[in-house]
Amino acid sequence: MDLSFSPEEQAFRDEVRDFLKSELPARLSDKVRTGKHLDKAEIEEWQAILSRKGWLAPHWPKEYGGQGWSVVQRYLYDIETSQAHAPHVVPFGLSMLAPVLIAFGSQEQKDHWLPRMLNGDDWWCQGYSEPGAGSDLANVRTAAIRDGDEYVVNGQKTWTTLGQHANMMFCLVRTDTDGPRQQGISFLLVDMEAPGVEVRPIITLDGGHEVNEVFFTDVRVPAENLVGEEGRGWTYAKYLLTYERTSMAAIGSSKAGLAWLKSIARAEMANGKPLIEDALFAARLARVEIELANLETTTLRVVASAAQGGAPGAESSILKIKGSEIRQEISSLARRAIGPYAQPFPPEIDVEGSNEPAIGPDYAGVITPNYLNLRKLTIFGGSNEIQKNIISKAVLGL
Template sequence: MDLSFTPEEEAFRTEVRQFFAESLPLRFTDRVRRGQGLSKSDQEEWQAILNARGWLAPHWPVDWGGTGWNVVERYIFDLESNLAHAPRVVPFGFSMLAPVLLKYGSEKQKHHWLPRMLDGSDWWCQGYSEPGAGSDLAALKTRAVRDGDDYVVNGQKTWTTLGQYANMIFALVRTAETGRRQEGISFLLVDMATPGVEVRPIITLDGDHEVNEIFFTDVRVPAENLVGEQDRGWAYAKYLLTYERTSMAMIGSSTTALAWLKALAAKQKRGGKLLIDDALFAARLARAEIELANLSTTTMRVLAAVAGGGAPGAESSMLKIKGTELRQEISSLARRALGPHAQPFVPEALDEGHNDAPIGPDEAASVTPHYLNLRKLSIYGGSNEIQKNIISKMILQL
């Protein structure tokens, strides 16, 4: 596989870099670089900038507002986006629901919901996990009963990322109890403003409000918001998860984090010598860099294999495992590099407008909160243990 870029691809990379240099607000760059969160209005502003350029949905078909980029161009854009410290586009609508609608949704659903993603009318969240139904998603108990032209939904979802911002949620619901557990599950689009929908915050270990519980009490959802066929939602859910897991290779974010870590190690001293010259640390750093190069190659191979319109299969599980483990390893090495400067937790240092001098190197304040937050990577999207089961069954035929 030739990993060198063609002159045309290098020209595209230059175009992307110029766009970020000219269009990415500096205040966004600073906040992302420092590990500070962005508000919903910040996210919406950045998405509007991307949409105005026609770059908000890189992997959508051109006919639906996508870019028409090939696999390499999408790879370059993602990498340069991270290197420029651009905000990450919230993926639930663009990268997760949209592929499902494009493949399984009705023409009416596609014409209604896809343009609303692009123009910012809708902010989507994901209603999959429940208490007792995380990686074992087929154990979900939220029920939807058909009543005339509506479904009546009762139940609970949990770990709903950014659900406090969302006005729409795509949810898996149980519509039948017969047969295998994977049967009888349906895929519904629910307006969060509907009576009976309640959002309760979950405050995480780092003090952040990122995830939520969502309760449904006699929520009436129009039957036209059913995606595909009733009781066939498990197939649509698996299709969506392959896209989520492939994106969790996180090549761009790992590349940026590793570059920062190498620069830090070249300045930090331990025992009178630079950390980059410490044999043990340098070996772990080199291993991370090698694994990132291998993961990058594998990711491009998987994306190229499905460039004709297919969906990644069990290979997405490999990318999810290696991508999350590598990202966690880099964050662990960052804490090790900072030493005692990684210990203080100053939550206000991550707030907008905080100007106090950092404890230790610049950007140190976010390292430990991010380390703690990134423990979730090997759990959500289907735990890594579940991904290994998928690989053993689908690829190794065990």
């Protein structure tokens, strides 16, 4: 298997680098590099820049307004944007719902929703997890009862990322309580501004408002917002999760995080010399760098297979497990690197215009909040324990 990039792919990588140098605002990349949160306007600003370039959804087929990029181009683009500290594009509509609509949606749904995603008319969120139905997603209880040309939805979703900004949700709902649990689930598009929808913030351990609870009380959803067939939502959900988990290898994000960690270790001192020269710390740093190099090779093998027409199966679970563990270890080593400055982390450090004095070096304030926030990586998108069960079934036949 040839894992090297062709001259055409190298030229594409250069094009991406030139675009980022000329178009990525420094104030946005600085915030991403230092681990600070972007507000809604900043995220939309970057997405508008990509939209003008035609790169907001380059992985889409050309017939739907994308660039039809190959899997190799998408891989190179993700690496370069992460290492340039570009803001992440909100994935829920463009990278998660869109593939489902393209594969399973009606022509009317494609014609209506896909252009709106490219134009930035809609902000989507994901309605999967519920209390008691996180990793056990087949246990969803939010009910959708057909009433003429509408569904009446009642229930609750939780951990809804950026739901406070969203005007639309793609949602797993239970339309049938008979038979196997998976067969009674449907995939529904819900207007977040409809009567009966209530969004409540969940403030996480790092002090941020990233996730929410969403409650539905007699919410009426047009039946035309059902994606595909009633009762086949489980199939569509699994299709979507394959896309989500494969991207969770996050090679570019880990490389950028590792580079930042090394710069911190060069600046911090231990026993009269830079921390990066400390034998124990250097060994831990080397271990995570080796694991990242191995993960990158595995990812390239998956990319090369996909370029030949293959589809990721259990490999997506492997990438999700190792990718999330590596990012967590990088954040853990960053906390160790700053020593006592890892303890205080005033939330005001991430507030634009705050006049709170920094505690320790200017890079120290965001490290503990980031460490706490990244504990979620081994849970969302299917917990790592569930991914190991998938691997044991699909690969080992257990």
